[in-house]
Amino acid sequence: MENFYKLSAFEIREKILKGEIKSEDVVKDIFERIEKIDNKIGSFVNLRKEKALAEAKIVDEKIKNGEKVGALAGVPVAIKDNMVSEGDITTACSKILSNYTGVYDATAVKKLKEADAIIIGVTNMDEFAMGSTTKTSYHKETKNPWDLEKVPGGSSGGAAASIAAQEAFISLGSDTGGSIRQPASFCGVVGLKPTYGRVSRYGLMAFASSLDQIGPIAKNVRDIALCLNVISGSDDYDATVSSREVPDYTEFLGKDIKGMKFGVPKEYFIDGINENVRKVIDEALDKFRELGAEIVEISLPHTKYAVPTYYVIAPAEASSNLARFDGVRYGYRSENIKDVNDLYVNSRSEGFGDEVKRRIMIGTYVLSAGFYDAYFKKAQKVRELIKEDFDRAFEQVDMIFTPVSPNTAFKLDDKKSPIELYLEDIFTISANLAGIPGISIPAGLADNMPVGIQLLGKPFGEGELIQAGDAFEKIRGEWKLPNLD
Ligand code: GLN
Numbered sequence: 001m002e003n004f005y006k007l008s009a010f011e012i013r014e015k016i017l018k019g020e021i022k023s024e025d026v027v028k029d030i031f032e033r034i035e036k037i038d039n040k041i042g043s044f045v046n047l048r049k050e051k052a053l054a055e056a057k058i059v060d061e062k063i064k065n066g067e068k069v070g071a072l073a074g075v076p077v078a079i080k081d082n083m084v085s086e087g088d089i090t091t092a093c094s095k096i097l098s099n100y101t102g103v104y105d106a107t108a109v110k111k112l113k114e115a116d117a118i119i120i121g122v123t124n125m126d127e128f129a130m131g132s133t134t135k136t137s138y139h140k141e142t143k144n145p146w147d148l149e150k151v152p153g154g155s156s157g158g159a160a161a162s163i164a165a166q167e168a169f170i171s172l173g174s175d176t177g178g179s180i181r182q183p184a185s186f187c188g189v190v191g192l193k194p195t196y197g198r199v200s201r202y203g204l205m206a207f208a209s210s211l212d213q214i215g216p217i218a219k220n221v222r223d224i225a226l227c228l229n230v231i232s233g234s235d236d237y238d239a240t241v242s243s244r245e246v247p248d249y250t251e252f253l254g255k256d257i258k259g260m261k262f263g264v265p266k267e268y269f270i271d272g273i274n275e276n277v278r279k280v281i282d283e284a285l286d287k288f289r290e291l292g293a294e295i296v297e298i299s300l301p302h303t304k305y306a307v308p309t310y311y312v313i314a315p316a317e318a319s320s321n322l323a324r325f326d327g328v329r330y331g332y333r334s335e336n337i338k339d340v341n342d343l344y345v346n347s348r349s350e351g352f353g354d355e356v357k358r359r360i361m362i363g364t365y366v367l368s369a370g371f372y373d374a375y376f377k378k379a380q381k382v383r384e385l386i387k388e389d390f391d392r393a394f395e396q397v398d399m400i401f402t403p404v405s406p407n408t409a410f411k412l413d414d415k416k417s418p419i420e421l422y423l424e425d426i427f428t429i430s431a432n433l434a435g436i437p438g439i440s441i442p443a444g445l446a447d448n449m450p451v452g453i454q455l456l457g458k459p460f461g462e463g464e465l466i467q468a469g470d471a472f473e474k475i476r477g478e479w480k481l482p483n484l485d
Pocket residue numbers: 129130131132154155174175176177178179180207314425
């Protein structure tokens with residue numbers, strides 16, 4: 001059989017639509033790939049092989065009969081373990097949900113299904129999306145396909161690894177403070193965090209509701225555009241979703257970017273950036289110059305407050321969102337119960353991992369009566385200042401260019417403290433606080449590991465990010481994923 005897994009989502013879709021290949025064969029090929037390599041990588045925590053094959057046959061039948069099919073007809077895609085899918089186990093990679101089966105489809109998942117995509121499985125992540133290594137998953141570790149001793153990043157580490165290891169064509173991730181962009185950068189693939197409100201969060205297990213967004217991870221920008229077309233748009237089940245019209249994002253492909261103005265924030269080019277990462281970033285900026293973009297220095301003066309602000313707001317919202325896991329309604333219940341207090345305390349103590357507990361404690365602390373004004377309220381104010389920094393910048397420039405992470409992927413056994421890990425989020429977190437879109441695109445290698453660049457856009461400026469990202473990919477040239485055979 002031909003190795004379909006090496007193609008892009010766009011190419012697979014074209015071939016399926018033309019009737020050159022059958023979705024069923026593509027699904028078989030992708031499972032062959034997964035069965036061969038996923039014991040090394042660990043991208044998936046659950047697979048839907050039988051269901052996927054049956055669904056692929058239905059799509060093939062529709063195409064054979066000349067019926068209308070959706071925009072991702074027959075294309076194998078993966079979803080992160082925090083998006084519910086009816087009848088499938090969804091655990092947020094937590095013990096507390098280890099026995100939970102989805103009773104409905106998250107809107108993004110429903111839209112994929114309606115677009116005739118084939119959901120092949122569910123990918124590994126940090127527990128409740130809290131982390132940047134995928135190591136806090138209750139189930140297992142995921143390895144970086146570029147170096148099996150390194151982390152894939154997180155929290156959507158399984159999603160990014162599944163694309164880098166060519167085990168799926170598109171993988172949905174979620175991003176609260178960088179969880180799509182950072183693993184995409186660490187794994188040498190493309191990841192887009194849409195504007196807050198572009199994609200419905202209905203059925204996404206909430207971490208920090210004012211920051212969370214679902215977005216696609218794929219091999220290239222074109223596939224990102226294809227998927228964004230499908231998952232974006234209004235939803236009666238999520239009041240925070242914008243009813244703004246969804247453009248055809250593929251129309252932004254192949255356009256030049258001459259005269260586009262890129263802002264480079266001086267606060268993002270700090271000493272802490274690894275020297276070889278810096279080189280790749282600088283070369284990428286030169287490529288944008290070659291493409292005719294105008295590069296200007298800008299200032300986002302409140303950048304240094306982004307990490308502390310996020311680590312007040314995100315845990316505060318998390319502590320509230322996670323209150324629903326109490327051993328009563330669903331999920332894990334402790335067996336060690338004498339009274340109702342034990343039911344709550346022991347179910348939660350046994351069901352949550354350390355990082356989740358740490359965030360619940362920080363969150364309840366900053367929301368408590370005595371500290372609310374000093375921490376939570378203050379953080380909300382600083383959040384507004386961070387947002388205003390971007391508003392001001394976007395009066396001058398069309399988009400903002402930054403690194404994704406100060407370093408490439410680190411070793412799995414690297415014992416970083418929680419604070420050290422939180423500080424690594426410095427370049428991704430502000431976009432969530434401001435609600436703006438960001439894309440991470442592989443730019444080159446530093447010490448044989450991929451380095452991503454980040455483009456941040458105006459609210460609902462995903463089209464321009466896709467336009468600039470696609471132009472960049474063309475000038476950068478072919479991007480080879482690691483050979484895992
Ligand atoms: N690394 C960040 C955190 O630990 C971001 C996580 C995310 O975006 N879900 O909270």
